[in-house]
Amino acid sequence: MATDFMCLEGADLDIPVAGRFLNHLEAIGKEAREAQLPFIEQIAALLDKLLEEMILGRLSDGDEGVALLGQGISRLQLIVDNIDHPQNIVDEVQSFIRELSSFLGKEEPEQIVLTPDLEVKPVEEEKTAAQAAPPTSGIPDESLMRDFVTEGLEYIDEIEINILNLEKEPENKDYINAIFRPFHSIKGVAGFLNLEIIRDLAHNLENLLDKARNGELTVTPSIIDVILDGADVLKSLIIELKERLEGRESKGAPLDISPIMERIALVEKDEGVPKAKKIGEILLEEGHITKDALEEGLKVVEALPGKKLGEVLIEKGKVKPKQVSQALRKQAEQITEISSIRVDTRKLDDLIDMIGELVITQSMVQQDLKGLINADRNLVRDISQLFRITSGLQRISMSLRMIPIKQTFQRMARLVRDLAKNSGKLIDVEMEGEETEIDRNMVDEVYNPLVHMVRNSVDHGIEMPEDRVKAGKKERGLIRLRAYHRGGDIVIEITDDGRGLDRDKIIEKAIKNGHIQTAEGMTDQEIYRLIFLPGLSTAEKITDVSGRGVGMDVVKQAVEKLRGKIEIESTPGRGTTFIASFPLTLAIIDGMIVKVGHQYYIIPTTAIRQAVKPRRENYNTVVGKGEMLQVMGQLLPLVKLYSLFGVKPEHEEPWDAIALVVEGNGRAKCLLVDKIIGKAEVVIKSLGEGFGKVRGIAGGAILGDGRVGLILDTEGIFALSEAVG
Amino acid sequence: MKILVVDDFATMRKVVKNLLKQAGYENIVEAEDGVAALRILKSQKVDLIISDWNMPNMSGLELLKAVRADSELSKMPFLMVTAEALQENVIAAVKAGVSNYIVKPFTAEVLNEKITKIMEKINQASA
Numbered sequence: 001m002a003t004d005f006m007c008l009e010g011a012d013l014d015i016p017v018a019g020r021f022l023n024h025l026e027a028i029g030k031e032a033r034e035a036q037l038p039f040i041e042q043i044a045a046l047l048d049k050l051l052e053e054m055i056l057g058r059l060s061d062g063d064e065g066v067a068l069l070g071q072g073i074s075r076l077q078l079i080v081d082n083i084d085h086p087q088n089i090v091d092e093v094q095s096f097i098r099e100l101s102s103f104l105g106k107e108e109p110e111q112i113v114l115t116p117d118l119e120v121k122p123v124e125e126e127k128t129a130a131q132a133a134p135p136t137s138g139i140p141d142e143s144l145m146r147d148f149v150t151e152g153l154e155y156i157d158e159i160e161i162n163i164l165n166l167e168k169e170p171e172n173k174d175y176i177n178a179i180f181r182p183f184h185s186i187k188g189v190a191g192f193l194n195l196e197i198i199r200d201l202a203h204n205l206e207n208l209l210d211k212a213r214n215g216e217l218t219v220t221p222s223i224i225d226v227i228l229d230g231a232d233v234l235k236s237l238i239i240e241l242k243e244r245l246e247g248r249e250s251k252g253a254p255l256d257i258s259p260i261m262e263r264i265a266l267v268e269k270d271e272g273v274p275k276a277k278k279i280g281e282i283l284l285e286e287g288h289i290t291k292d293a294l295e296e297g298l299k300v301v302e303a304l305p306g307k308k309l310g311e312v313l314i315e316k317g318k319v320k321p322k323q324v325s326q327a328l329r330k331q332a333e334q335i336t337e338i339s340s341i342r343v344d345t346r347k348l349d350d351l352i353d354m355i356g357e358l359v360i361t362q363s364m365v366q367q368d369l370k371g372l373i374n375a376d377r378n379l380v381r382d383i384s385q386l387f388r389i390t391s392g393l394q395r396i397s398m399s400l401r402m403i404p405i406k407q408t409f410q411r412m413a414r415l416v417r418d419l420a421k422n423s424g425k426l427i428d429v430e431m432e433g434e435e436t437e438i439d440r441n442m443v444d445e446v447y448n449p450l451v452h453m454v455r456n457s458v459d460h461g462i463e464m465p466e467d468r469v470k471a472g473k474k475e476r477g478l479i480r481l482r483a484y485h486r487g488g489d490i491v492i493e494i495t496d497d498g499r500g501l502d503r504d505k506i507i508e509k510a511i512k513n514g515h516i517q518t519a520e521g522m523t524d525q526e527i528y529r530l531i532f533l534p535g536l537s538t539a540e541k542i543t544d545v546s547g548r549g550v551g552m553d554v555v556k557q558a559v560e561k562l563r564g565k566i567e568i569e570s571t572p573g574r575g576t577t578f579i580a581s582f583p584l585t586l587a588i589i590d591g592m593i594v595k596v597g598h599q600y601y602i603i604p605t606t607a608i609r610q611a612v613k614p615r616r617e618n619y620n621t622v623v624g625k626g627e628m629l630q631v632m633g634q635l636l637p638l639v640k641l642y643s644l645f646g647v648k649p650e651h652e653e654p655w656d657a658i659a660l661v662v663e664g665n666g667r668a669k670c671l672l673v674d675k676i677i678g679k680a681e682v683v684i685k686s687l688g689e690g691f692g693k694v695r696g697i698a699g700g701a702i703l704g705d706g707r708v709g710l711i712l713d714t715e716g717i718f719a720l721s722e723a724v725g
Numbered sequence: 726m727k728i729l730v731v732d733d734f735a736t737m738r739k740v741v742k743n744l745l746k747q748a749g750y751e752n753i754v755e756a757e758d759g760v761a762a763l764r765i766l767k768s769q770k771v772d773l774i775i776s777d778w779n780m781p782n783m784s785g786l787e788l789l790k791a792v793r794a795d796s797e798l799s800k801m802p803f804l805m806v807t808a809e810a811l812q813e814n815v816i817a818a819v820k821a822g823v824s825n826y827i828v829k830p831f832t833a834e835v836l837n838e839k840i841t842k843i844m845e846k847i848n849q850a851s852a
Binding site: 014015016018019020022023026052055056141144147148151152155178181184185186187188189191192193 | 732733734735736737739740743777779780781808812815816819820821822823824825826829830846
């Protein structure tokens with residue numbers, strides 16, 4: 001170590017030697033700690049710090065540092081020499097430790113700049129560094145700039161993808177790193193190229209991610225928003241640079257990055273998490289109490305621990321109990337907003353499942369109770385209390401799985417951007433109601449049909465920029481995504497301001513394909529709806545965007561499979577809107593309960609067109625097609641559920657029974673049942689692992705009276721009837 | 726003298742290359758990450774490594790450690806490029822045996838100074 005020290009002397013610090021020295025000091029410190037030699041440990045730690053400061057070039061007086069290092073080493077030697085008579089050297093060693101500490105302490109102000117503050121206000125710090133050492137080549141190389149633009153834009157694409165990934169797994173350090181790195185690289189190069197605004201923004205975004213990476217900051221949706229928006233601003237800045245390089249003057253004023261910088265600073269400071277306000281603050285804000293009353297109340301609370309501020313204020317007559325309870329609710333809302341935990345969705349599904357059963361069991365108990373004539377009054381009261389609690393529990397449990405549609409919308413927005421780029425169209429995306437919630441399990445299901453609708457809007461709706469200008473429209477097209485709740489459904493609208501549907505072309509094709517004979521008497525609505533029929537895609541050419549063999553008929557089927565509906569509105573030259581509505585959850589089904597023999601079946605109401613009492617003269621057997629029933633002038637195949645499931649029915653003849661006209665997969669058939677019991681919302685349950693997938697049965701449900709009903713899958717029933725008959 | 730520039734950002738490699746050329750170093754090879762750098766180091770003789778700290782797959786620090794652990798390369802001069810003089814990064818690199826470090830953005834002069842200093846030390850040691 002002494003030899004290494006010799007090398008440390010002299011004008012310049014030898015970095016490799018300093019490194020070895022640091023390692024020595026670390027080893028000495030460790031040994032001293034184990035051997036319980038606090039003086040040695042302390043000196044080693046101080047010398048370590050001193051040397052680190054020297055390496056970082058932060059000591060104003062390097063020579064003094066070297067001198068102190070030398071003294072430190074000789075003191076260490078002194079301690080070792082006097083290990084048996086420590087009292088001889090205590091004073092000397094202690095005074096040296098004081099000297100060393102105060103020397104390091106003197107450098108404290110400079111040091112603070114590089115500890116936490118560096119991360120809070122790094123920009124100014126960096127600016128001075130940049131001013132101190134401006135790159136020699138005054139005007140940065142143009143080809144370098146071009147490389148930077150190309151590579152920088154690629155990096156931002158990468159960032160965007162990884163942000164979307166991060167949104168799904170906010171804890172995943174790999175994703176944070178994958179976003180951090182490109183920002184870091186962009187910042188580094190921007191520094192060399194004198195692109196200060198880009199460098200500053202990239203730097204602050206990088207810092208935000210660095211904090212997330214170190215666990216100083218939790219990744220919340222608001223942080224993701226800021227990063228995403230930051231990346232967008234960065235992208236615009238680079239595109240601006242690109243335009244300048246191409247000799248095009250950028251339109252409008254240069255981008256102002258201060259709003260995004262402020263937002264970064266804000267989420268960084270608040271950890272992006274608003275703190276719940278105190279009850280007193282809320283009351284004050286609402287104007288229920290005066291500041292004096294609040295202070296007075298707080299004093300009482302301080303004097304009487306265990307007393308709540310609300311109680312005190314009520315007792316003193318300063319506020320009404322109702323105001324306090326409102327304030328408390330407000331506070332609770334704030335708290336629920338800020339705290340969340342991650343739960344395995346399977347556990348959540350199980351919980352929701354169990355609660356579903358609880359609700360059913362409780363209604364069975366209630367039914368049983370009704371049967372008891374001399375039921376205990378207390379029991380009746382308790383059971384109805386239980387009923388209220390369980391239905392509340394069910395409501396909450398269903399909401400647990402709800403997440404905003406935002407994520408899906410963002411994926412759409414990305415998709416539009418990519419598709420627009422490929423097709424040379426200019427398209428903006430607007431979102432509305434992205435906070436609208438939908439069952440977690442529905443999110444993936446609705447994605448595919450929505451993608452097809454968006455693809456359709458981009459490809460067939462929005463025109464090329466020059467065509468738009470010719471038509472007197474803005475050069476940039478607009479696709480608007482909108483979501484809202486309506487009844488128990490979530491409605492998603494996809495609107496484009498493109499050319500609209502071509503009515504005549506649809507009619508022409510529909511006639512050609514034999515779907516209709518004439519369009520006479522059809523409303524525009526009815527005509528537009530024809531595009532949901534197979535083979536009616538109006539595209540003249542097959543493109544990369546929509547021409548993947550998927551027509552609107554497939555979209556309609558996919559939506560219906562989710563028990564949803566799709567509508568279309570269009571104005572020629574003005575645009576088209578797809579309106580799709582889906583149930584909020586797949587866990588509950590609105591069904592018609594029917595009876596065949598002793599069995600109960602549930603048919604999704606969305607699939608039922610009508611119910612008829614067949615007449616003998618409407619029943620036919622057609623060669624090659626089997627039994628048919630004429631309903632409203634249409635000849636439809638008749639499916640006898642009893643023969644399909646091998647149940648002994650009450651009525652064997654169709655004219656004694658009831659027929660339900662059921663649609664599925666674009667076709668309609670009549671299902672023969674004995675009796676219609678009624679409509680009910682039921683919780684879908686799987687049949688259990690033992691059964692696997694049973695054709696024609698979508699699942700089971702426990703009915704209000706505790707009986708089990710089987711939920712029919714209409715498409716499966718159709719397929720089954722064709723296989724049998 | 727042959728210098729290996731390691732950075733995942735191609736533009737950054739070009740920046741460093743330009744600065745090196747300004748400082749009079751013409752013989753430059755590039756690698757886009759630590760793994761590629763090690764492959765080059767195995768196949769050709771390099772006199773100095775200039776590596777970025779922050780890279781995917783294998784960071785600059787990991788590359789440094791791998792180089793120091795390799796019996797043939799352990800003495801290889803290694804200049805680490807960092808974005809800021811972040812204490813923990815610099816000290817970690819120094820402890821791992823880096824020859825010197827340089828903070829972005831830097832000029833051709835500073836770069837040349839650092840390289841000269843590193844090479845002088847090497848020559849002293851071998852003399």
